[in-house]
Amino acid sequence: MDKAKRYNNIRLALDLGGTLLGWLFMFAIVLLGFSSWVEVIAFSVVSSPYLAFLTFAVIIGTVETTLFFPLSFYGGYILEHKYGLSNHTFRSYFWEKFKAFGVGLVIGLPVLLVFYYLLRTFPEIWWLYVGVFMFLVSIVLGRLAPTLIFPLFYKFKPIEDETLAAMIRERCGDAGMKVEGIFQFDMSKTTKKANAAFAGIGRSKRVILGDTLLEEFDHDEIDAVLAHELGHFEMKHLWKMMAVGTVFTFVGLYLVSVAYSFWIEKLGFEDITQLAALPLLTLLFGIYGFMSGPLQNAISRRHERQADRFSVEMRRDSSAMVRALEKLADQNLADRNPHPVVELLFHSHPSIEKRIAHLRAYPLKI
Numbered sequence: 001m002d003k004a005k006r007y008n009n010i011r012l013a014l015d016l017g018g019t020l021l022g023w024l025f026m027f028a029i030v031l032l033g034f035s036s037w038v039e040v041i042a043f044s045v046v047s048s049p050y051l052a053f054l055t056f057a058v059i060i061g062t063v064e065t066t067l068f069f070p071l072s073f074y075g076g077y078i079l080e081h082k083y084g085l086s087n088h089t090f091r092s093y094f095w096e097k098f099k100a101f102g103v104g105l106v107i108g109l110p111v112l113l114v115f116y117y118l119l120r121t122f123p124e125i126w127w128l129y130v131g132v133f134m135f136l137v138s139i140v141l142g143r144l145a146p147t148l149i150f151p152l153f154y155k156f157k158p159i160e161d162e163t164l165a166a167m168i169r170e171r172c173g174d175a176g177m178k179v180e181g182i183f184q185f186d187m188s189k190t191t192k193k194a195n196a197a198f199a200g201i202g203r204s205k206r207v208i209l210g211d212t213l214l215e216e217f218d219h220d221e222i223d224a225v226l227a228h229e230l231g232h233f234e235m236k237h238l239w240k241m242m243a244v245g246t247v248f249t250f251v252g253l254y255l256v257s258v259a260y261s262f263w264i265e266k267l268g269f270e271d272i273t274q275l276a277a278l279p280l281l282t283l284l285f286g287i288y289g290f291m292s293g294p295l296q297n298a299i300s301r302r303h304e305r306q307a308d309r310f311s312v313e314m315r316r317d318s319s320a321m322v323r324a325l326e327k328l329a330d331q332n333l334a335d336r337n338p339h340p341v342v343e344l345l346f347h348s349h350p351s352i353e354k355r356i357a358h359l360r361a362y363p364l365k366i
């Protein structure tokens with residue numbers, strides 16, 4: 001088996017194993033009474049239900065993170081080094097984890113508090129209010145992430161290559177897209193993998209290019225990748241995905257609320273707001289997210305094919321995009337030809353081999 005396949009198989013096994021173990025953990029702490037015990041501790045420290053909820057969430061979160069640390073360290077550090085994909089030092093890895101934990105607390109705790117407020121205030125239709133709230137949170141995060149969150153992890157600066165900057169500006173202009181800037185960031189600080197994207201929404205929209213990409217790709221290849229991204233923009237894929245995601249969220253929240261109420265009764269909890277029962281809610285959200293993933297991936301793969309086609313049509317050339325995909329596959333150690341079932345269930349992009357075949361087969365109307 002080739003190196004890329006082995007790497008991707010291990011990664012998949014880790015992801016699936018981690019997901020399954022995470023569910024088992026949530027289920028076990030409820031059934032074995034650990035969550036009831038933490039609830040008692042939380043109320044012995046504070047009396048307000050909201051503070052008790054926060055205490056409960058922090059304790060459960062800490063126990064889970066500690067238990068799962070070996071798995072996450074293996075996947076995030078050891079495996080990446082073993083396959084020559086990481087530029088992290090031991091220190092930089094932990095520093096990044098620490099920052100991510102901090103950001104998680106600052107964003108996560110207020111969101112959790114509002115969630116718990118909605119659960120307590122609207123016990124019958126909490127799912128509807130939570131859905132609206134989550135939608136608003138995703139808009140705010142999409143708007144603020146490039147300016148407030150990304151810079152905590154990477155240094156962004158306007159790209160130095162003037163010729164490339166002018167070329168990108170022209171491309172975006174042709175497609176009628178206003179961007180706030182074209183930035184490069186020090187992706188090589190942590191990884192050898194390459195990436196480029198449009199980030200942000202509304203006025204924070206910008207092009208961001210990893211320095212790893214700028215180093216390895218020539219202008220034609222970067223232009224082809226950019227034209228692919230502009231395809232997503234032209235065909236409004238972001239908005240379509242958000243619309244689909246919103247529908248999925250509401251359906252999911254409703255189904256979860258029904259299943260949760262059923263379990264609350266079966267397991268003899270007082271009501272849906274009882275702290276000890278809340279890990280079940282996490283479990284149900286996890287299961288729903290996992291089950292709805294393949295459908296969202298199918299839509300995403302379709303969008304990717306359309307964006308590839310757009311890139312070829314816009315540039316009247318498929319060779320640069322093919323070269324870019326070859327390079328990306330090498331640099332990111334992608335499995336060029338994953339098992340069809342794996343691709344069907346878990347991949348948001350068609351396999352590199354399929355994309356290249358599709359690009360080559362596309363007739364250019366000159």
Ligand SMILES: [Zn+2]
Pocket residue numbers: 228229232304307
């Ligand atoms: Zn794409």
